[in-house]
Amino acid sequence: MPAISFQHVAKTYTGARSLVRALDDVSFDIEPGEFFGLLGPNGAGKTTLISILAGLARASGGTVSVLGHDVVSEYAVARRSLGIVPQELVFDPFFTVREALRIQGGYFGVHGNDAWIDELLSELGLADKADANMRQLSGGMKRRVLVAQALVHKPPVIVLDEPTAGVDVELRQTLWQFVARLNRQGHTVLLTTHYLEEAEALCGRIAMLKQGRVVALDKTSALLAGTASTMLRFKTDRALPVALASRARVTGRIVQLQAHDAREVELLLATLREGGVEPEDLEIGRADLEDVFLEIMQGEPARVAA
Amino acid sequence: MNGVLSGTRTLLYKEVLRFWKVSFQTVAAPVLTAVLYLLIFGHVLEDHVKVFDQVGYTSFLIPGLVMMSVLQNAFANSSSSLIQSKITGNLVFLLVAPLSHWAWFIAYAGASMVRGVVVGTGVLLVTLWFAPLQAAEPWWIVVFALLGAGMMGSLGLIAGLWAEKFDQMAAFQNFIIMPMTFLSGVFYSVHSLPSFWQGVSHLNPFFYMIDGFRRGFFGVSDVSPWLSLAVVGSAFVLVSGIALHLLRIGYKIRH
Numbered sequence: 001m002p003a004i005s006f007q008h009v010a011k012t013y014t015g016a017r018s019l020v021r022a023l024d025d026v027s028f029d030i031e032p033g034e035f036f037g038l039l040g041p042n043g044a045g046k047t048t049l050i051s052i053l054a055g056l057a058r059a060s061g062g063t064v065s066v067l068g069h070d071v072v073s074e075y076a077v078a079r080r081s082l083g084i085v086p087q088e089l090v091f092d093p094f095f096t097v098r099e100a101l102r103i104q105g106g107y108f109g110v111h112g113n114d115a116w117i118d119e120l121l122s123e124l125g126l127a128d129k130a131d132a133n134m135r136q137l138s139g140g141m142k143r144r145v146l147v148a149q150a151l152v153h154k155p156p157v158i159v160l161d162e163p164t165a166g167v168d169v170e171l172r173q174t175l176w177q178f179v180a181r182l183n184r185q186g187h188t189v190l191l192t193t194h195y196l197e198e199a200e201a202l203c204g205r206i207a208m209l210k211q212g213r214v215v216a217l218d219k220t221s222a223l224l225a226g227t228a229s230t231m232l233r234f235k236t237d238r239a240l241p242v243a244l245a246s247r248a249r250v251t252g253r254i255v256q257l258q259a260h261d262a263r264e265v266e267l268l269l270a271t272l273r274e275g276g277v278e279p280e281d282l283e284i285g286r287a288d289l290e291d292v293f294l295e296i297m298q299g300e301p302a303r304v305a306a
Numbered sequence: 307m308n309g310v311l312s313g314t315r316t317l318l319y320k321e322v323l324r325f326w327k328v329s330f331q332t333v334a335a336p337v338l339t340a341v342l343y344l345l346i347f348g349h350v351l352e353d354h355v356k357v358f359d360q361v362g363y364t365s366f367l368i369p370g371l372v373m374m375s376v377l378q379n380a381f382a383n384s385s386s387s388l389i390q391s392k393i394t395g396n397l398v399f400l401l402v403a404p405l406s407h408w409a410w411f412i413a414y415a416g417a418s419m420v421r422g423v424v425v426g427t428g429v430l431l432v433t434l435w436f437a438p439l440q441a442a443e444p445w446w447i448v449v450f451a452l453l454g455a456g457m458m459g460s461l462g463l464i465a466g467l468w469a470e471k472f473d474q475m476a477a478f479q480n481f482i483i484m485p486m487t488f489l490s491g492v493f494y495s496v497h498s499l500p501s502f503w504q505g506v507s508h509l510n511p512f513f514y515m516i517d518g519f520r521r522g523f524f525g526v527s528d529v530s531p532w533l534s535l536a537v538v539g540s541a542f543v544l545v546s547g548i549a550l551h552l553l554r555i556g557y558k559i560r561h
Contacts, residue, residue: 056401056402056561057560079402079404080404086395088395088398090395091394092391092394093394094324095323095327103316103319106317107313107316107399108313108403111312149399
């Protein structure tokens with residue numbers, strides 16, 4: 001039985017002028033124990049999909065279930081199995097960290113679990129903040145409390161909706177070590193993120209959404225293998241030759257060009273030399289998830305593993 | 307089942323703790339307001355207004371002020387808690403929890419009743435300095451206080467779900483709740499009004515809450531307490547039914 005199952009999920013709502021189709025026939029399963037990544041540009045429908053899973057929004061069509069329990073008709077059982085870390089940095093200003101965690105556990109019928117709360121607090125580096133009011137915490141600290149709140153009832157399935165947006169490097173490391181360990185202990189993890197290197201490092205399987213549709217769904221390794229495998233990276237101040245300008249990815253001075261094999265690398269270098277471009281800090285590396293992502297988002301045909 | 311009950315209990319506890327943590331603002335302030343009304347109106351009108359035989363104006367005013375405090379604070383509790391959670395976004399902690407619409411209703415209306423009764427008791431205790439306490443038919447005091455607070459807590463739930471901004475909530479409070487409480491006979495007996503306004507007052511459910519509540523103190527009232535019970539009871543069932551329905555469909559909270 002899948003940990004999470006999306007079946008033909010659709011979501012439409014009335015926009016300013018027309019009907020907006022936020023999700024269009026989204027179907028995929030996440031198996032128990034997976035570390036699964038959900039990627040896509042802003043507005044692709046990632047958060048809408050998570051909201052339907054969490055009960056924050058209702059699907060216009062299709063079904064979603066958690067460990068076999070429908071999120072609408074069996075919402076209580078489904079929600080007990082889910083721990084959601086919301087994207088927005090929200091908190092209840094009336095309570096201390098410990099109160100907030102006890103209360104959140106109580107909603108799920110969990111009481112007297114201070115040992116687990118203490119463990120969560122120390123894992124997330126919040127031990128000395130247990131009795132501080134939520135208002136007194138920094139943004140990063142509030143984010144950690146959100147993670148603790150999602151885990152306080154020990155859910156088998158953990159959903160993190162862009163948990164590292166605007167978070168410093170240290171917290172990101174702490175958070176990923178912690179979540180990776182929970183995953184090793186058997187928790188299923190569904191992660192949405194903008195940081196593609198995070199998804200590449202953590203997720204065994206990835207789904208990519210674009211305009212409400214699944215455009216890629218495969219093992220991370222398969223997605224990486226399936227793309228042009230070599231990337232040519234260098235810096236330059238000169239304008240690229242016309243033949244290359246359209247296929248290059250330019251970030252400031254950094255230029256990246258895809259190549260499928262060594263011969264194509266030679267060809268690219270030759271074209272650059274003819275164009276009078278002197279590449280600085282030249283390196284040739286393997287394509288990463290960002291390359292796959294951009295290739296797919298630029299309108300390559302959908303790649304969904306059977 | 308145990309989990310369901312404990313979830314409801316936790317939410318009720320959280321809602322009570324929320325207002326208790328700021329009790330200076332949520333309990334002490336409304337008590338002071340009511341006492342100021344009593345001092346001013348009691349002083350000005352004590353020798354001029356006689357509503358019931360053998361009941362001084364200050365004594366007459368006290369139950370009205372107590373009930374007004376109960377009603378306004380019950381409304382304020384659920385409505386302000388909900389709108390704050392909606393606007394700050396922390397309602398998400400409840401939305402992801404396995405709480406039924408009954409759990410939400412019982413917790414929000416229940417905490418409103420607790421706040422209403424706590425403030426009402428506070429007002430009553432302070433007014434003991436001004437006039438001796440009478441309680442001719444005390445069961446009416448309890449019945450109308452609880453039923454009125456429950457209805458206003460439910461109405462606050464509806465307003466909290468409906469309002470998207472603080473000014474919409476303020477409008478609800480200033481243009482509906484305030485006129486209905488002030489025009490319900492808190493400060494006067496509706497028998498003293500011209501017959502047209504008497505008729506209008508009889509359409510106001512708040513009138514029956516105040517009149518029935520006051521009956522418990524003096525044993526006399528403008529209308530039969532049974533009629534008041536029927537009206538307030540029906541209003542409670544209607545308003546709480548609407549609140550439960552809105553919670554069940556996730557009105558403006560589950561999109």
